[in-house]
Amino acid sequence: MTAEPSGWAHFGHVRMPDYRWGIFLAPPEAGRRIPFGDHAGEPAWQELPGEYRAPLRGLIVTQGDTEPASVEQQRRLGHTCPSLYDLRNLFQVNVEEGRHLWAMVYLLDAFFGRDGREEAEMLLERRSGDPDRPRILNAFNEPTPDWLSFFMFTFFTDRDGKYQLSSLADSGFDPLSRTCRFMLTEEAHHMFVGESGVARVVQRACELMRAHDTDHIRAHGGIDLATLQKYLNFHFSVSIDLFGQELSTNAANYFTMGLKGRFQETRIEDDHRLRDATYPVLRMTDGGIVEQAAPALNALNERLRDAYVQDCARGLARWNKVIRSFGIPTTLTLPHRAFNRAIGGFSAQRVAPDGRVVDQATWEAKVGDWLPTADDRAFIASLMQPVTAPGQVAGWIAPPARGIDGKGLDYDYVRLT
Numbered sequence: 271m272t273a274e275p276s277g278w279a280h281f282g283h284v285r286m287p288d289y290r291w292g293i294f295l296a297p298p299e300a301g302r303r304i305p306f307g308d309h310a311g312e313p314a315w316q317e318l319p320g321e322y323r324a325p326l327r328g329l330i331v332t333q334g335d336t337e338p339a340s341v342e343q344q345r346r347l348g349h350t351c352p353s354l355y356d357l358r359n360l361f362q363v364n365v366e367e368g369r370h371l372w373a374m375v376y377l378l379d380a381f382f383g384r385d386g387r388e389e390a391e392m393l394l395e396r397r398s399g400d401p402d403r404p405r406i407l408n409a410f411n412e413p414t415p416d417w418l419s420f421f422m423f424t425f426f427t428d429r430d431g432k433y434q435l436s437s438l439a440d441s442g443f444d445p446l447s448r449t450c451r452f453m454l455t456e457e458a459h460h461m462f463v464g465e466s467g468v469a470r471v472v473q474r475a476c477e478l479m480r481a482h483d484t485d486h487i488r489a490h491g492g493i494d495l496a497t498l499q500k501y502l503n504f505h506f507s508v509s510i511d512l513f514g515q516e517l518s519t520n521a522a523n524y525f526t527m528g529l530k531g532r533f534q535e536t537r538i539e540d541d542h543r544l545r546d547a548t549y550p551v552l553r554m555t556d557g558g559i560v561e562q563a564a565p566a567l568n569a570l571n572e573r574l575r576d577a578y579v580q581d582c583a584r585g586l587a588r589w590n591k592v593i594r595s596f597g598i599p600t601t602l603t604l605p606h607r608a609f610n611r612a613i614g615g616f617s618a619q620r621v622a623p624d625g626r627v628v629d630q631a632t633w634e635a636k637v638g639d640w641l642p643t644a645d646d647r648a649f650i651a652s653l654m655q656p657v658t659a660p661g662q663v664a665g666w667i668a669p670p671a672r673g674i675d676g677k678g679l680d681y682d683y684v685r686l687t
């Protein structure tokens with residue numbers, strides 16, 4: 271099924287057993303050409319390019335694996351929704367992630383024959399957080415136990431999806447390009463859910479700080495800004511790991527083969543081959559963290575991560591605007607990219623959120639100020655009480671600025687039977 275710009279969304283109620291999946295691709299672009307790499311300028315491939323079968327299958331499987339993973343991570347959140355509006359958004363996100371899995375499985379089945387079907391079976395066997403058969407990428411094995419984590423996840427981790435899908439949307443393999451272009455339109459809504467969700471938590475925190483003249487608003491049922499900062503630190507650091515090593519031969523090969531481009535590849539003005547180009551990369555050295563020029567082809571992961579970090583910063587600026595509107599002198603900040611990393615050159619060192627390299631003892635003494643503690647998580651869990659009456663919203667989060675599809679907040683977005 272092709273998704274035309276006139277729209278595919280339905281806003282009415284659908285009973286769960288009546289829901290039907292579809293495969294959605296952006297409309298074909300007549301005469302589309304491969305925009306980068308060794309094949310730049312050649313017609314885009316409508317059939318699988320045989321020599322790139324294995325790397326393409328790997329890219330599709332890795333992307334496909336993330337889609338059901340997030341649904342598995344989020345599958346219990348319906349029990350503790352802060353409002354019917356939020357429950358409806360959760361269901362939409364989950365349905366769309368399921369559809370993204372469907373789209374990736376379609377590519378495996380339609381173009382890769384038997385080994386594609388075997389990969390699809392293995393996608394079904396893996397489970398988020400399963401010690402024996404975990405999901406491929408670690409951020410997708412972290413639990414999403416509460417709605418603050420859900421909003422942080424949809425802001426930070428779905429945004430990684432945006433950057434991965436954007437670079438695949440320029441792929442020379444046209445069926446992959448078309449599915450990713452469609453998926454991107456849905457990813458925008460997931461990030462909206464995250465950004466507006468956190469903004470509402472921030473707003474409620476500020477209201478309580480003003481009403482009670484204190485930063486310590488937990489006793490008043492709010493999530494304090496210090497705790498929000500710790501959740502932000504956690505989700506940002508696990509999400510930037512998803513971009514991989516700073517320098518990567520795989521990334522160089524995907525680009526040269528014409529399989530995976532840069533963010534907004536077609537809008538960049540250069541030769542789109544990058545054989546002699548360099549790119550600045552932060553590296554951990556004996557003398558600390560320094561910027562070095564690296565071959566641009568090898569630095570493509572870092573380049574994509576840079577675009578992602580800038581995008582995250584724009585969201586934080588909007589949250590900080592909410593805080594400033596209350597006259598509160600606190601600023602939420604992104605931690606340094608070397609903080610709390612498990613992948614890449616920074617993973618061997620302990621680094622504070624401000625970028626200082628610290629020893630293990632300092633890390634252990636301070637980590638409770640930087641990342642959510644068991645106590646923080648228990649407090650957030652204690653707030654997670656379901657609110658399912660139309661028009662009602664939990665006390666730890668402000669109501670949304672507006673409803674969905676012109677409906678008010680008192681609309682029954684979900685009918686529970």
Ligand SMILES: [Fe+2]
Pocket residue numbers: 337366367370431453457
């Ligand atoms: Fe997705």
Ligand SMILES: [Fe+2]
Pocket residue numbers: 367428431456457460
């Ligand atoms: Fe998503």
